[in-house]
Amino acid sequence: MNSYRVNLLVAVVSAVCFACAAQAQPITKAVQAAWIKHDVAQCGYCQSGQIMSATALLQGKKKPTDADIDAAMAGNVCRCGTYVRIRAAIHDARRRFDGAQNRPVD
Ligand code: FES
Numbered sequence: 001m002n003s004y005r006v007n008l009l010v011a012v013v014s015a016v017c018f019a020c021a022a023q024a025q026p027i028t029k030a031v032q033a034a035w036i037k038h039d040v041a042q043c044g045y046c047q048s049g050q051i052m053s054a055t056a057l058l059q060g061k062k063k064p065t066d067a068d069i070d071a072a073m074a075g076n077v078c079r080c081g082t083y084v085r086i087r088a089a090i091h092d093a094r095r096r097f098d099g100a101q102n103r104p105v106d
Pocket of ligand 1: 040041042043044045046047077078079080081082
């Protein structure tokens with residue numbers, strides 16, 4: 001299954017499954033805060049998909065590497081080229097989420 005289909009599946013499951021959405025909420029908040037801090041969005045066209053993919057990544061991996069991030073986000077094309085800021089925001093979101101969960105960071 002290519003990453004576009006994975007992202008689409010995540011979007012559908014999140015929309016339908018309220019329990020899943022409730023579980024993802026703290027991660028989503030951390031991702032949104034990191035997105036704002038790193039001023040990721042330019043035109044905004046791709047951002048909902050980017051944020052959903054980042055949230056799904058952080059749900060599955062506690063400490064993603066740059067390669068993990070690149071692989072997970074590969075299905076989302078950003079015409080504005082925000083990839084470097086996206087990667088930085090994902091690392092930051094992970095640290096924020098770990099801090100909110102009182103888990104040791106790194
Ligand atoms: S922010 Fe413009 S396409 Fe991604």
